[in-house]
Amino acid sequence: LLGRDPTRRELVxxxxxxxxxxxxxxxxxxxxxxxxxxxxxxxxxIGRLLGLELLVVFTYDHVLASSLISPHAxxxxxxxxxxxxxxxxxxxxxxxxxxGTPPPGPADIAQADRYLAGRRVxxxxxQLRGGRDALRLLLAIEHVAEGAYYVSMLTLGDPQLLRxxxxxxxxxxxxxxxxxxxxxxxxxxxxxxxxxVQGRH
Amino acid sequence: xxxxxxxxGCGGSSVRGPAxxxxxxxxxxxxESFNRALDLERRSIAAYTAGIPLLQGSDAMAAKQFLxxxxxxxxxxxxxxxxxxxxxxxxxASYDLGHPRTARQVLALLEMLENRQIAAYVAAIxxxxxxxxxxxVASILADDAQHVSILRVAxxxxxxxxxxxxxxx
Numbered sequence: 001l002l003g004r005d006p007t008r009r010e011l012v013x014x015x016x017x018x019x020x021x022x023x024x025x026x027x028x029x030x031x032x033x034x035x036x037x038x039x040x041x042x043x044x045x046i047g048r049l050l051g052l053e054l055l056v057v058f059t060y061d062h063v064l065a066s067s068l069i070s071p072h073a074x075x076x077x078x079x080x081x082x083x084x085x086x087x088x089x090x091x092x093x094x095x096x097x098x099x100g101t102p103p104p105g106p107a108d109i110a111q112a113d114r115y116l117a118g119r120r121v122x123x124x125x126x127q128l129r130g131g132r133d134a135l136r137l138l139l140a141i142e143h144v145a146e147g148a149y150y151v152s153m154l155t156l157g158d159p160q161l162l163r164x165x166x167x168x169x170x171x172x173x174x175x176x177x178x179x180x181x182x183x184x185x186x187x188x189x190x191x192x193x194x195x196x197v198q199g200r201h
Numbered sequence: 202x203x204x205x206x207x208x209x210g211c212g213g214s215s216v217r218g219p220a221x222x223x224x225x226x227x228x229x230x231x232x233e234s235f236n237r238a239l240d241l242e243r244r245s246i247a248a249y250t251a252g253i254p255l256l257q258g259s260d261a262m263a264a265k266q267f268l269x270x271x272x273x274x275x276x277x278x279x280x281x282x283x284x285x286x287x288x289x290x291x292x293x294a295s296y297d298l299g300h301p302r303t304a305r306q307v308l309a310l311l312e313m314l315e316n317r318q319i320a321a322y323v324a325a326i327x328x329x330x331x332x333x334x335x336x337x338v339a340s341i342l343a344d345d346a347q348h349v350s351i352l353r354v355a356x357x358x359x360x361x362x363x364x365x366x367x368x369x370x
Binding site: 079080082083084086087146149150153155156159160162163164165166167168169170172173174175176177178181188189191192194195196197198 | 269273328345
């Protein structure tokens with residue numbers, strides 16, 4: 001199925017052989033596309049977004065488990081972590097529908113720091129010196145998430161995935177705004193600096 | 202400075218690709234989406250312009266910045282319409298924005314209008330014909346989502362209510 005776009009009949013046959021009759025009974029036109037070149041391309045994009053969201057969640061988890069941040073910051077960040085976990089759930093489900101395999105998240109702080117370096121984020125979980133340092137790291141990784149969703153708009157093909165990506169990009173943009181407000185209390189103008197939000201990519 | 206003059210002066214985005222690579226049928230539907238969004242942006246511009254005098258302090262500062270960003274969004278949409286070979290809908294003379302009399306009423310009106318824009322962008326993005334156009338529109342959507350967060354903070358509401366921002370939260 002990799003060398004050319006498969007016919008619908010081939011896709012159905014492939015799905016039946018992979019998933020058995022139970023799978024065939026619920027096969028929809030959308031699921032029949034799993035394995036097509038378009039679906040593989042979308043799966044690759046969703047897989048990359050999922051890998052990044054897992055890193056975001058790991059970073060939040062580490063910061064919130066530390067004693068670095070104030071109770072007020074903890075109150076603000078908790079719901080943002082929950083929303084990023086919801087992104088992980090949505091991307092995992094989307095990837096499964098496309099027949100992709102979810103990437104592993106960071107196993108430990110050292111690996112997370114390597115991933116952060118790979119994303120050109122300057123902060124390191126293992127070297128946080130205080131609350132502002134932690135907030136700056138969260139802001140940096142959220143900017144990377146914004147940028148990843150922005151780039152996904154260029155490459156995703158499936159309309160439902162495009163809508164999902166747009167909704168999550170807007171969510172990440174709100175996260176950057178709220179973290180910026182924690183860094184600059186009472187200065188909302190610094191929290192929404194650009195008319196066109198493209199994140200870091 | 203009038204909102205009209207600022208809109209007219211706004212340019213386009215650097216991320217758009219050549220419009221002539223896209224089938225004309227798709228571009229027409231794009232232009233319809235852009236024009237719907239432009240109408241909503243102009244409505245918000247009118248609301249910010251009328252409402253800012255009722256705001257104070259950091260709320261007023263933020264609203265002024267958001268007005269400037271909404272003007273940039275309108276400019277971006279005009280650029281996209283132009284690139285697609287379309288024609289922008291004419292401006293209407295005035296908008297019925299109700300009669301907000303307090304700062305809180307103004308903030309609530311602005312939040313409602315920003316959410317309308319968000320809903321329109323979320324609906325439009327999957328229908329747009331090219332990736333570069335979708336990315337341009339998503340960058341506007343994300344900024345409007347940030348506006349909503351700040352407006353909610355000013356209103357004392359929860360600033361980010363959903364992991365999936367649809368404009369209907």
